[in-house]
Amino acid sequence: MALTTTRAVILQTYRYSDTSKILRFMTLEHGPCSAIAKGALRPRSRFGGMLDPFVEGDATLYTKEGRDLHTLSGFELVRERRDLGRSLRAYTIASVLCELVMRLAPEHRDDRLYGSLVAGLDALLDASSRNGGVGGLEHVWGLVSTLGFHPELERCLHCGRQIGKERARFDYAAGGVVCAECATPGLEAEELHALRRLARGEAAPDPDGRQGRWLADFIRYHLAEGANLRSLPFLRSLP
Numbered sequence: 001m002a003l004t005t006t007r008a009v010i011l012q013t014y015r016y017s018d019t020s021k022i023l024r025f026m027t028l029e030h031g032p033c034s035a036i037a038k039g040a041l042r043p044r045s046r047f048g049g050m051l052d053p054f055v056e057g058d059a060t061l062y063t064k065e066g067r068d069l070h071t072l073s074g075f076e077l078v079r080e081r082r083d084l085g086r087s088l089r090a091y092t093i094a095s096v097l098c099e100l101v102m103r104l105a106p107e108h109r110d111d112r113l114y115g116s117l118v119a120g121l122d123a124l125l126d127a128s129s130r131n132g133g134v135g136g137l138e139h140v141w142g143l144v145s146t147l148g149f150h151p152e153l154e155r156c157l158h159c160g161r162q163i164g165k166e167r168a169r170f171d172y173a174a175g176g177v178v179c180a181e182c183a184t185p186g187l188e189a190e191e192l193h194a195l196r197r198l199a200r201g202e203a204a205p206d207p208d209g210r211q212g213r214w215l216a217d218f219i220r221y222h223l224a225e226g227a228n229l230r231s232l233p234f235l236r237s238l239p
């Protein structure tokens with residue numbers, strides 16, 4: 001049995017027995033891990049009801065070689081992010097971030113991925129209190145890129161020529177854009193511009209409300225290996 005303390009974000013929690021919780025974490029030092037928080041559901045638990053998704057803290061874990069489920073012995077709160085629940089949009093996008101990390105994080109330390117997750121959650125938290133319902137998808141695109149799935153948006157996937165200010169088709173199955181000569185076009189020039197901004201991790205206006213669908217289709221095809229993430233339908237129909 002070894003004792004280790006690491007900065008960690010709670011991705012998901014499950015009730016276990018009447019009094020305990022099982023937590024999925026993304027830790028800074030060891031990548032993703034699972035732990036049981038014994039007694040977390042008791043009224044006077046030392047965890048004080050703070051073990052919820054999006055919460056970040058310094059987790060102290062008892063780890064056992066060869067065991068996947070560790071035991072949480074302490075949790076020092078760093079940031080709670082409870083206000084994400086005040087905006088359905090921010091909450092949905094934050095859930096997508098956590099679910100992607102849970103499914104796709106490599107089984108080792110990944111500072112960039114951890115940083116991308118935390119930056120996205122903080123930006124969503126910030127936005128949820130400010131502007132009520134715009135932006136946010138850029139943080140998922142940022143994470144998608146960190147995971148190594150950045151789409152090709154500069155050159156036609158079929159003929160390879162540079163695509164400038166012109167119509168193009170976003171072929172999510174192929175992983176990028178196809179020029180008008182190679183495909184039946186679907187993206188307007190402004191939409192392509194917006195998609196490029198999002199994929200670089202920058203916010204973009206979404207007058208027609210189509211951006212959630214682009215992202216959901218792209219993730220479903222490339223990152224989720226055909227399995228629907230539970231949160232994807234919500235992303236497709238963002239408020």
Ligand SMILES: [Zn+2]
Binds near residue numbers: 159161178179
């Ligand atoms: Zn082409």
